[in-house]
Amino acid sequence: DAKTTQPNSMESNEEEPVHLPCNHSTISGTDYIHWYRQLPSQGPEYVIHGLTSNVNNRMASLAIAEDRKSSTLILHRATLRDAAVYYCILRDGGATNKLIFGTGTLLAVQP
């Protein structure tokens, strides 16, 4: 499985934008980039995913580098409820189709 590299932790202030980086230099052409987050004592929550083009949804935006070796999850206005561990995952394009979680980025949001 291709690997991703994320900072262990980041801090943000409430109502400010947050840019969470992810490096995936060994990504293959058919790997999708998925982002999940996990709040304390909860299951992982799907945030967004993309292949080549930037993506937007109600939760966040995903900016994918042209060479696809890195991506950035953008939370436009952080709230206290966004404090969580954010995982950047390359989805296995083979038959197993499973998600392999790394250590993620622990995002702290200050009021």
Add this chain to the structure above:
Amino acid sequence: NAGVMQNPRHLVRRRGQEARLRCSPMKGHSHVYWYRQLPEEGLKFMVYLQKENIIDESGMPKERFSAEFPKEGPSILRIQQVVRGDSAAYFCASSPSDGVSGNTIYFGEGSWLTVV
């Protein structure tokens, strides 16, 4: 998250007992995944199942653990003769189909197993 149902949410077992965790996937989903999260650790893949088939069990411990996803009913993760090290959160996830990396996998709220 709301669509994948796991029960029980919390389970306490004495050492040596059996634990059964159930997972009902989202409506229309035929693929189920089980993950384990030990205290203060990350999520570890355990097993991937389709109806009546185990597709990938590369993350399952060799002994005491088994999983099934019958034609009818929920998926079951069974842990026999539990030990304290089995205390963890067990998460189930489901997806609509395989082979398409763009499909989203949705997780349940988890089942917290405590072995005393």
